[in-house]
Amino acid sequence: VSTQSTWGILKTQMEPLESPDKTKKSIAPEDHLLWKTNDIKAQKNGSHRTIYWVKKKVKEEDGTIKGEKWRQSHKYIGEWKDNSKAGYGIQLYPNGDKYEGTWEGNMRNGNGTYWSSLKGKLRREYTGEWRNDKKEGKGAFFYKNGDRYDGFWFNDLPQGEGRMIYLNGDIYEGQWHQGKRNGYGALTKRNGDHYEGQWVNDKREGQGSYYYREKAKMFVGEWVNDTPKAGVYTQVEDEELLAKIPKKKYFTDPYFQPDLPILYLANPSGVLEDAMERVKKARASYRAQHIPIEAMFTENELIDLEKAFHEASQGNKTVDDLCLKSLLEGMEIYLSLIHI
Numbered sequence: 001v002s003t004q005s006t007w008g009i010l011k012t013q014m015e016p017l018e019s020p021d022k023t024k025k026s027i028a029p030e031d032h033l034l035w036k037t038n039d040i041k042a043q044k045n046g047s048h049r050t051i052y053w054v055k056k057k058v059k060e061e062d063g064t065i066k067g068e069k070w071r072q073s074h075k076y077i078g079e080w081k082d083n084s085k086a087g088y089g090i091q092l093y094p095n096g097d098k099y100e101g102t103w104e105g106n107m108r109n110g111n112g113t114y115w116s117s118l119k120g121k122l123r124r125e126y127t128g129e130w131r132n133d134k135k136e137g138k139g140a141f142f143y144k145n146g147d148r149y150d151g152f153w154f155n156d157l158p159q160g161e162g163r164m165i166y167l168n169g170d171i172y173e174g175q176w177h178q179g180k181r182n183g184y185g186a187l188t189k190r191n192g193d194h195y196e197g198q199w200v201n202d203k204r205e206g207q208g209s210y211y212y213r214e215k216a217k218m219f220v221g222e223w224v225n226d227t228p229k230a231g232v233y234t235q236v237e238d239e240e241l242l243a244k245i246p247k248k249k250y251f252t253d254p255y256f257q258p259d260l261p262i263l264y265l266a267n268p269s270g271v272l273e274d275a276m277e278r279v280k281k282a283r284a285s286y287r288a289q290h291i292p293i294e295a296m297f298t299e300n301e302l303i304d305l306e307k308a309f310h311e312a313s314q315g316n317k318t319v320d321d322l323c324l325k326s327l328l329e330g331m332e333i334y335l336s337l338i339h340i
Contacts, residue, residue, distance in 0.1 A: 112127075
């Protein structure tokens with residue numbers, strides 16, 4: 001509260017109580033509104049140098065309070081509108097944290113930087129856009145462990161396109177959902193390995209390719225829970241890398257390999273396709289739970305799905321298991337009732 005407001009309250013409290021004597025001269029109505037006059041003077045609009053908030057100190061074991069009765073809680077330096085923080089301002093919090101940026105309606109809105117207190121020193125934690133006290137829009141977050149995220153945010157979590165630079169030198173660039181790697185993204189590791197493909201719930205899941213730098217090999221296929229499951233391994237022609245691989249030692253005597261019949265895999269393409277389809281069906285339930293619905297369907301498919309849901313739900317907000325199973329089968333998604 002401001003000094004004017006405090007003085008107004010004290011002055012009002014110090015005024016003598018009205019005498020019950022009916023002969024006493026009546027007080028003008030405007031005198032009764034003294035507290036309102038002072039309160040209006042205390043209305044915060046425009047720039048104020050510093051506004052302090054205080055809290056009552058905790059009593060000691062003997063029930064007394066040492067020193068001042070009140071302690072400083074937090075303070076704000078900046079602009080106000082109709083008694084609310086609005087415009088540019090600096091907020092210092094009781095735990096030592098600090099925010100510097102724009103405000104609206106007493107909340108962090110617009111662009112600003114949040115500093116967290118660590119052992120008495122301020123460490124920049126987030127710089128970017130805010131909406132109603134939450135990180136929303138584009139911004140950079142600096143983690144305590146040394147990682148750094150640059151990208152888009154929603155509801156205080158990474159959402160949409162973003163890049164994470166890890167302390168160990170790995171870099172991920174791609175899509176995020178609710179703070180986890182979800183969607184299409186590429187991970188480049190410090191040792192030169194490179195993965196590019198689908199992610200689900202922060203792990204490699206679905207179609208993806210992985211380049212093994214040390215072996216100069218590439219895997220392309222289906223991934224399950226961060227592990228390659230069904231696909232093709234091929235040798236990558238990398239002359240610079242192959243030159244570094246030590247050559248095998250051979251005997252001095254010449255060795256002649258006898259003729260051997262060449263073996264071929266019957267219908268290799270069909271075998272690979274069947275294996276990948278089995279993986280997709282086995283993981284369909286898990287992937288459906290963690291992949292955003294906007295990423296699984298096109299805009300027209302979402303419209304058709306919404307119409308089908310309204311027909312199946314008959315105006316209700318939910319559908320039973322059998323209706324849901326039938327609805328999914330219409331989209332060629334086959335799940336057992338146990339998975340549903």
